[in-house]
Amino acid sequence: MKTGVLAGAFNPVTRAHAALADAAREAVDEIVCVLPRAYPHKELHGATLDERIEMLQRTGNFDRVEITEGGLFVDIARELARPGRELYFICGRDAAERVLTWDYGEPGAIERMLDEFQLLVASRQGHFEPPVHLRHTVRSLKIPNLDEVSSTEVRRRIEAGEPWEHLVPQAVAEMAGIIYSRK
Known part of the structure; x- marks a missing residue:
């Protein structure tokens, strides 16, 4: 079974997350959202895990x-x-670039990782071109231009009292408004 894995904080889930999942559907049998308990690169504020x-x-x-x-x-x-x-x-281009260009401290580390999984990459904020020797493990996804859509932008707009509802799936707009309006 081909499982698409969309990992993130989803703080909150946005239309960009939904578009990534929709674009990946033709390449995989199922889409699983993964929320790590701990994040190696960020501290979370806002919504609880639940x-x-x-x-x-x-x-x-x-x-x-x-x-x-x-x-x-x-x-x-x-x-x-x-x-x-x-x-x-x-993932988006930015995440793919981090994964593929990170210094893992030992030669061949990324190649060994890509024996365990492949990448489905949406060009976001620029075109993504993987290194030649890794192209067989990376496929491109086409999504609408949603460069302005991010969880950070949703939270910023809610805090500033600016329109934001169009950035999240309609099914979560009311809940997101309540959560991120809390002080």
Whole structure:
């Protein structure tokens, strides 16, 4: 089974997250949203883990939601690995570039990781071209131009009292408004 993995904080889930899942549907059999308990690169404020899970479930874009202990793609891949399951991480250009160009401290580390999963990459804020030797593990996804849509922007607009509802799936707008209006 080909499993698309969309990992993130989803603080809150946005139309860009939903568009990534929709674009990946033709390449995979199921879409799983993964919320790591801990994040290696950020501290979270806003919605609780349970609230973020509920928002993801309300969208209807994902087959299921899972919680992982690790926050890095390789940790998540190892937690989700099952016999017969092929993992495809769904991400934007920015995340793909971080994963593929990170200094893992040892030669061949990224190649070994990409034996465990492949990448489905949406060009976001610029075109993405993977390194030649890794192209066989990276596929491009086409999504509408949603460069201005981010969880950070949703939270900023709510705090500033600016229009934001068009940035999130309609099914979560009311809940997001309540959560992110809390002081």
